[in-house]
Amino acid sequence: MKQRIILIVVAAIIGLGVGYVLFGTSDADTMEATVHDHTTASEDQMWTCSMHPQIMQPEPGDCPICGMDLIPAEVGTGGLSPEQFSMTDNALALANVQTIVVGTKSAGDDNSISLSGKIAVNEEAVAVQASYFDGRIERLNVNYEGQEVRKGQLLGTIYSPELVAAQQELLTTVSLKQSQPQLYQAVRNKLKLWKLSENQINAIESSTKVTEYFPVYATVSGTVSEVMSAEGDYVKKGQPIVKVSNLNTVWAEFDAYETQLSQLKKGQRISITTNAYPNKTFNGKISFVDPVLNNATRTVTVRATLANQNEQFKPGMFVTGKIQNDKNFSYESKLWVPSSAVMWTGERSLVYIKVKPDEPVFEMREVMLGVRNGEQLEVISGLNSGEEIVANGTFSVDAAAQLQGKKSMMNKAGGKTMTGHEGHLGMQPQEDSNSSEDQMKMTLPDTFQKEFEKGFPAYLKLKDALVASNSKQAAIHAKATLEIWQRPNFSDLGTMERGHLDKSIEMLEAITTAGKLEDQRSHFVILNANMVAIAGELKDLGNTLYVQQCPMANSNNGAVWLSAEKEIRNPYYGDAMLTCGSVIDSLR
Structure with a gap:
């Protein structure tokens, strides 16, 4: 029995030795290769939070929102990088998303400037x-603006004690x-x-x-543009009674961007069209280029005088x-994109690459812009x-990026929530301090600003209805806001501004x-992303509006809203998380 046990042990030892000789090197190589593959994979490994999947970091650590340990993130579906995202064909069709290839010249690019x-x-x-x-x-025979008057026409009668005395003096000196x-x-x-x-x-x-009541006659012919006095008024010598404009000639005044000034000069020919006469083109010449830049709009006035037959x-x-x-202006040698392709956040100019x-499959890209040539923007x-x-439907693509927690117009970090002191509107600070001045800025006409501000009271009621979780009232106030913003015809808005509106x-x-x-x-998330972009460019608000943010809303991607009170009342969760959020900016 002892000999049998000894033989079994010896056989086992011999078997292990033979196995090591035959397979040991191969296993070591396999193990080494496995370790090598793991190292390679770890170089591309991203780490995320199980509670906040929008957090993406290249190294393990703690979640900056909740403090939980980060876990390895899965590689993007279909081999997509963390910055990339996809949309369905149905979503593209509904949003009318259209793309162009940079460097190709469209039919509308005729080497001209549109103003x-x-x-x-x-x-x-x-x-x-x-x-x-x-x-x-x-x-006073002139009672309203737009009234036609002719030279020598009786405008009104004035009782003047001074003139009565002067007439009496004349009759005395006749003798x-x-x-x-x-x-x-x-x-x-x-x-x-x-x-x-x-x-x-x-x-x-x-x-x-x-003559006690002395007649006053028109010295020129024209159209009354302003009635400056009324019957019964006491007027002083030199005080205006009425303003008369001769409309035989008019001015066509255009706003030109600061970046277009090098291409404009007095005497240039300009072709003018209007919606009133869509089949007619009127020719004129630039007679005036304002030497002073408007600091509010960053534009200058360019004027042409037109005969008004x-x-x-x-x-x-x-x-x-x-x-x-000008013939010396090279269009072909530069990269141009339609203005509808560019979104401006106030600090960055963004496009979406297919x-x-x-x-x-799309990815956000930050670009630096040069001059504007009509509806075309130069990309430096x-x-x-x-x-x-993406040339059309850019805002819809951006909305898809927001909902998927990717980099978007309102979130440079791809869903990572920032506190108010880390950046404007929750975005990371810009490394290039000059980029804000170099980017194409939104220009909001005064008429648009006044009408847009009229919608704020109805919008705030909409926000309060969502805070109260009252779906019916939210629909009512959304409709009221919609009616205010749809009422005017904002035909003077640029493509970028029109996209936000x-x-x-x-x-809504x-x-x-x-x-x-x-x-x-969910719709309120995207509404606010566009509203905050517009509200941040308004020159004068009646009251302070606070930009507030909830990091948990929008599937933990974060979402903003506007409020007239500094106190947090969360419209995305209501009573469930009424005070969740913080003030990240204020608009005055």
């Missing part, structure tokens, strides 16, 4: 009808005309200085009666001007010729028709 503007009164042809003596207006001709002539000259004509003075002499141009009418570029030609850096970008209106319509509170709150 938007309005028809204005020619200030050089404006006359003010003033009173040439003190008195009281007894009757002394032969003996004291100088005195007589001095009295007549005095009346002439008050703009009385020779015929009027002779009529006073021949009638030998004093049959008064076809009305002051206030929107017009579009097109100026052919990274796979045959698949709807950030894009290469041949790359495919259209997306806001689209989300969705909130109005949504049947579930959860859906309303």
